[in-house]
Amino acid sequence: MLAVLARQVLARVLIAIPMIFALSIVVFVVLRMLPADPLAMMLPPTATPAEVAALRSALGLDRSLPVQYGIWLVHAVHGDLGRSITSGETVTHLIATNLPATIELSVVALAF
Numbered sequence: 001m002l003a004v005l006a007r008q009v010l011a012r013v014l015i016a017i018p019m020i021f022a023l024s025i026v027v028f029v030v031l032r033m034l035p036a037d038p039l040a041m042m043l044p045p046t047a048t049p050a051e052v053a054a055l056r057s058a059l060g061l062d063r064s065l066p067v068q069y070g071i072w073l074v075h076a077v078h079g080d081l082g083r084s085i086t087s088g089e090t091v092t093h094l095i096a097t098n099l100p101a102t103i104e105l106s107v108v109a110l111a112f
Contacts, residue, residue, distance in 0.1 A: 024076070028069050041085045 039055055056062050060071055075082070081091035 024073065025069065028072065029065070032065060032068075038085055 038059075039052055039061070043051060043055060053062075060068055063071075072082075079092060081095075083090055084094060087094070
């Protein structure tokens with residue numbers, strides 16, 4: 001009985017891995033297709049072209065999309081989800097800070 005359950009869990013995990021990979025590609029491409037420029041949100045309107053170019057290079061936005069995705073994927077696998085554009089905090093810290101309230105709301109909603 002336990003072996004059957006372990007086999008089913010393993011099968012689900014093996015199916016989930018390519019699905020998560022495909023979903024990450026779709027999300028990455030869709031985010032790159034948005035008309036908003038993340039640099040315009042991060043820099044003040046008075047930024048010089050040299051400052052824009054320096055930030056673009058520092059963030060790796062001057063590289064090709066496959067290279068950008070590869071860099072993002074390696075960082076994401078290591079737990080580095082980047083920094084928030086609006087607050088500058090790490091995304092991992094924001095998730096850890098807000099996760100308890102999210103879980104609490106989910107449990108209350110489920111119980112209700």
